[in-house]
Amino acid sequence: ETGVTQTPxxxxxxxxxxxxxxxEQHLGHNAMYWYKQxxxxxxxxxxxxxxxxxxxxxxxxxxxxxxxxxxxxxFLHLHTLQPEDxxxxxxxxxxxxxxxxxxxQYFGPGTRLTVL
Amino acid sequence: AxxxxxxxxxxxxxxxxxxxxxxxxxxxxxxSLFWYVQHPNKGLQLLLKYTxxxxxxxxxxxxxxxxxxxxxxxxLTKPSAHMSDAAEYFCVPQGILTGGGNKLTFGTGTQLKVxx
Numbered sequence: 001e002t003g004v005t006q007t008p009x010x011x012x013x014x015x016x017x018x019x020x021x022x023x024e025q026h027l028g029h030n031a032m033y034w035y036k037q038x039x040x041x042x043x044x045x046x047x048x049x050x051x052x053x054x055x056x057x058x059x060x061x062x063x064x065x066x067x068x069x070x071x072x073x074x075f076l077h078l079h080t081l082q083p084e085d086x087x088x089x090x091x092x093x094x095x096x097x098x099x100x101x102x103x104x105q106y107f108g109p110g111t112r113l114t115v116l
Numbered sequence: 117a118x119x120x121x122x123x124x125x126x127x128x129x130x131x132x133x134x135x136x137x138x139x140x141x142x143x144x145x146x147x148s149l150f151w152y153v154q155h156p157n158k159g160l161q162l163l164l165k166y167t168x169x170x171x172x173x174x175x176x177x178x179x180x181x182x183x184x185x186x187x188x189x190x191x192l193t194k195p196s197a198h199m200s201d202a203a204e205y206f207c208v209p210q211g212i213l214t215g216g217g218n219k220l221t222f223g224t225g226t227q228l229k230v231x232x
Binding site: 004031033040041042043044045048049050051053055056088090092094096101102103104105106107108109110112 | 148150152157158159160161162165167206210212213214215216217218219220221222223224225
């Protein structure tokens with residue numbers, strides 16, 4: 001596997017289910033990101049992990065719970081979601097450095113989530 | 117703070133004709149700017165980026181963009197459109213997060229349609 005992979009690619013869940021999205025990066029990067037892409041809305045940054053520490057939580061509801069056990073893996077744990085949480089969830093990674101403008105984020109293919 | 121305006125939400129061109137996707141930025145300092153492309157139901161792919169090294173930036177698939185400070189613009193161009201260029205394009209400014217990592221601020225993008 002190369003680049004950034006995400007599993008599953010598609011997920012349908014009920015509002016009372018608990019599920020997890022997985023992201024893995026094979027690029028040796030030190031930062032990972034979760035984004036949400038809803039229909040007709042701009043891509044929204046949800047969480048950022050740098051060196052396995054959460055550095056950004058963009059006012060995301062607590063029914064979304066991220067986990068970064070190591071620099072290569074990122075999870076998004078989901079529970080008691082609402083239908084409006086249906087979206088494409090994208091993971092990205094980057095190799096950051098001090099004053100790191102110009103650092104590229106590499107994106108995975110996304111998980112298409114449908115909440116019934 | 118940085119922001120961008122993509123002046124057209126939809127652009128339609130004929131195959132073999134030039135492509136111009138417009139982006140204007142607003143920043144109090146020299147920005148770091150990216151163009152990403154997203155094909156239907158896919159993740160985002162970097163086309164090119166500006167990091168103040170050179171004002172004319174060449175990217176993948178024949179795309180290029182020129183940073184013009186006097187016009188605060190970073191328009192994306194391609195001499196000859198191909199059917200496979202049909203996708204959504206995002207002009208994205210980058211900022212630094214104080215705790216590490218970087219932040220891409222996405223807008224609503226420009227949908228490019230390529231017709232025979």
